Amino acid sequence: MPEVLTQAQIDEYHEIGGIVVKGRISGADLAEIQAAIEQSREEARGLTSSTERLDLEDSHTPDDPRIRRIKLPHTQYEVFQRLMTSDAILAPARDLLGPNLRLHTTKLNMKMAGFGAAVEWHQDMAFYPHTNDDVLAIGVMIDDMAEENGPLMIFPGSHHGPTLDHHVDGAFVGAVDLAAEGIDLNDAIKLTGPAGSISIHHGRVLHGSALNVSDRDRRILFYEMMAADAFPVMGSMTGFASLEEYDERMLCGEPTIEPRLSDWPVRIPLPQPSERGSIYEIQKGLKHRGFSIYDEGEVDER
Numbered sequence: 504m505p506e507v508l509t510q511a512q513i514d515e516y517h518e519i520g521g522i523v524v525k526g527r528i529s530g531a532d533l534a535e536i537q538a539a540i541e542q543s544r545e546e547a548r549g550l551t552s553s554t555e556r557l558d559l560e561d562s563h564t565p566d567d568p569r570i571r572r573i574k575l576p577h578t579q580y581e582v583f584q585r586l587m588t589s590d591a592i593l594a595p596a597r598d599l600l601g602p603n604l605r606l607h608t609t610k611l612n613m614k615m616a617g618f619g620a621a622v623e624w625h626q627d628m629a630f631y632p633h634t635n636d637d638v639l640a641i642g643v644m645i646d647d648m649a650e651e652n653g654p655l656m657i658f659p660g661s662h663h664g665p666t667l668d669h670h671v672d673g674a675f676v677g678a679v680d681l682a683a684e685g686i687d688l689n690d691a692i693k694l695t696g697p698a699g700s701i702s703i704h705h706g707r708v709l710h711g712s713a714l715n716v717s718d719r720d721r722r723i724l725f726y727e728m729m730a731a732d733a734f735p736v737m738g739s740m741t742g743f744a745s746l747e748e749y750d751e752r753m754l755c756g757e758p759t760i761e762p763r764l765s766d767w768p769v770r771i772p773l774p775q776p777s778e779r780g781s782i783y784e785i786q787k788g789l790k791h792r793g794f795s796i797y798d799e800g801e802v803d804e805r
């Protein structure tokens with residue numbers, strides 16, 4: 504029996520590769536998250552470049568702090584760690600991946616009103632291929648996520664297809680050239696919802712999000728995780744020094760040393776780009792950027 508998702512939501516996730524579940528995060532937790540973000544903004548004041556904790560917008564200046572991402576927020580503020588191990592996040596993940604879950608990473612993407620950076624089209628598992636594809640990302644919507652403020656977009660069903668080419672001139676750039684792949688932007692859908700909703704997207708679904716040129720912030724907190732028997736394959740951007748450290752990432756259930764192999768089309772994200780920063784930096788290697796030509800009105804809302 505599923506813990507929280509309806510059978511219709513589970514079926515939709517498997518068919519489309521992404522769903523929105525409303526009302527998973529309380530107003531009190533959202534308020535605590537906002538307070539943590541405010542603290543980070545103060546921390547960014549005076550900085551001249553990104554740090555281990557904060558990734559800064561290209562337009563950031565020390566006097567006008569602009570954060571693009573809070574890195575590994577669960578290691579920085581208690582609220583993110585608490586949510587990560589709560590049923591608000593883990594129950595829907597267990598409904599989709601089973602009882603044994605391991606963390607891949609966390610991040611809080613800011614996308615502030617008027618200037619928040621786009622994330623180019625990509626598949627998460629192109630960055631971190633694993634032995635099976637029971638891999639997903641849960642996005643906590645901190646602000647109302649709507650048509651106009653750069654919501655997450657996915658290509659429905661793309662998780663059933665190939666792992667697309669994320670390379671340029673022989674180096675991994677973590678982004679897909681839609682035109683070169685013959686993919687029509689009109690086929691993408693937006694994962695929208697009120698603050699406190701979560702989105703869940705499959706590790707193989709093609710997704711991205713546009714610049715936020717609206718007057719409303721769009722902040723989303725991602726918890727990326729996998730079934731405990733999905734092990735990274737060569738080149739995967741999953742860093743760990745030992746099995747002990749790897750097992751410290753268990754979110755619930757039991758670890759294993761018996762990887763499950765499934766038949767899915769792996770591509771290795773090597774060679775790594777010379778620029779080894781966040782996704783925003785890596786994707787600058789893409790020659791034809793999808794979102795400079797992006798026309799908001801052409802994509803259906805979901």
Ligand SMILES: O=C(O)CCC(=O)C(=O)O
Pocket residue numbers: 610612622653654655710711712723782
């Ligand atoms: O913030 C977004 O809209 C997308 C984020 C994403 O896909 C990523 O950071 O890998």
